Amino acid sequence: MKFIPAGERIGEQHQVRTVGLAASPDLPDGEYTFVDCYCTDPECDCRRVIILVLHNGKHVSTINYGWESSAFYKKWYGGKTVSSIIEEMKGSSIDIASPNRVKGPAMLAFFNRLLTDDYVNVLKKHYMKFKRAIKNDPPPYDD
Numbered sequence: 048m049k050f051i052p053a054g055e056r057i058g059e060q061h062q063v064r065t066v067g068l069a070a071s072p073d074l075p076d077g078e079y080t081f082v083d084c085y086c087t088d089p090e091c092d093c094r095r096v097i098i099l100v101l102h103n104g105k106h107v108s109t110i111n112y113g114w115e116s117s118a119f120y121k122k123w124y125g126g127k128t129v130s131s132i133i134e135e136m137k138g139s140s141i142d143i144a145s146p147n148r149v150k151g152p153a154m155l156a157f158f159n160r161l162l163t164d165d166y167v168n169v170l171k172k173h174y175m176k177f178k179r180a181i182k183n184d185p186p187p188y189d190d
């Protein structure tokens with residue numbers, strides 16, 4: 048499964064989120080940008096986002112977020128799934144491939160604070176637009 052930034056497919060309809068942070072005990076001051084990426088398989092309805100977190104333009108962390116319930120991911124994944132995988136797909140977690148240039152738990156807590164209903168709705172909307180764009184014009188690669 049390959050994930051690419053939404054902006055590469057939905058262009059101007061897409062806005063990344065940027066938040067300034069100062070005087071945090073655990074994270075460096077500066078500007079944090081959250082780049083939402085979605086999976087490019089037109090047949091896949093995984094309803095997840097991978098977020099690249101940039102600190103002053105540098106990739107410092109990668110976060111996984113799934114907005115559906117455990118029941119949804121269980122069904123989507125099929126019968127014989129380990130529950131730890133399901134728990135990882137649901138909610139937010141630091142991605143296994145994160146560069147971890149900032150403290151993971153602090154980054155996750157920061158992200159969770161930003162995760163309002165409005166932001167979740169933006170992510171869902173981006174996902175839908177992105178999937179529509181991918182269906183209309185599937186990527187040439189397949190992995």
Ligand SMILES: [Zn+2]
Nearest residue numbers: 086091092093
């Ligand atoms: Zn997918």
